[in-house]
Amino acid sequence: MQFIFMGPPGAGKGTQAQILGALWKIPHISTGEILRACVVAKTALGLKAQAYMDRGELVPDQLLMDIVQERLNEPDANAGWILDGFPRTVAQATFLDKLLQELSGAEGSTPNPKFGLKAVNLDVPDEILVSRLLSRGRQDDNEETIRRRLQVYREQTEPLIDFYSGRQQLVAVDGDRAMELVTAELQQSLSIDS
Ligand code: ADP
Numbered sequence: 001m002q003f004i005f006m007g008p009p010g011a012g013k014g015t016q017a018q019i020l021g022a023l024w025k026i027p028h029i030s031t032g033e034i035l036r037a038c039v040v041a042k043t044a045l046g047l048k049a050q051a052y053m054d055r056g057e058l059v060p061d062q063l064l065m066d067i068v069q070e071r072l073n074e075p076d077a078n079a080g081w082i083l084d085g086f087p088r089t090v091a092q093a094t095f096l097d098k099l100l101q102e103l104s105g106a107e108g109s110t111p112n113p114k115f116g117l118k119a120v121n122l123d124v125p126d127e128i129l130v131s132r133l134l135s136r137g138r139q140d141d142n143e144e145t146i147r148r149r150l151q152v153y154r155e156q157t158e159p160l161i162d163f164y165s166g167r168q169q170l171v172a173v174d175g176d177r178a179m180e181l182v183t184a185e186l187q188q189s190l191s192i193d194s
Contacts, residue, residue, distance in 0.1 A: 001080030056148030
């Protein structure tokens with residue numbers, strides 16, 4: 001069970017990843033949450049990341065790759081995981097492939113985890129995203145930063161839809177519906193033995 005939750009900011013991937021992670025008893029790994037915790041703790045990484053996050057820009061790939069590598073090596077990640085907010089660039093996706101290949105060779109882990117990998121794309125129209133984010137009111141949820149994050153998503157993250165659909169690993173879900181309906185559809189389309 002290895003799932004990537006993609007979608008523009010505000011699509012609801014964090015909410016869904018949290019619900020399904022608890023249901024399936026696998027960790028929900030949100031790179032945004034990890035980064036925000038580093039910002040609060042004022043670690044070197046947090047201080048570096050904060051400026052990018054406040055502007056709505058992506059934090060440099062290498063920092064994220066280090067974070068994800070470390071997190072996926074934790075013992076609780078052995079049974080599976082939901083990655084929320086990573087990968088966000090083609091370079092990050094390529095890195096994840098390599099990392100999973102390495103991990104599958106490691107003792108005690110499941111063989112060929114790449115075959116179990118599925119990427120979900122939650123789609124929601126831009127106007128809905130902007131109003132959802134404005135009502136959420138996180139530090140990086142002001143109108144200017146939101147617009148920039150949407151633009152960055154279209155430019156750098158959306159190409160991953162083709163990346164995963166080309167490998168028959170993509171599950172597209174309409175995120176512009178009631179939360180419970182989205183959860184139900186995800187449960188159905190990610191059914192574990194498929
Ligand atoms: P959103 O609701 O915008 O999807 P996230 O919590 O996933 O928010 O991410 C917040 C911010 O953290 C992003 O705008 C970006 O600056 C940074 N970030 C999170 N994940 C990544 C990543 N994989 N690569 C680069 N930057 C990231």
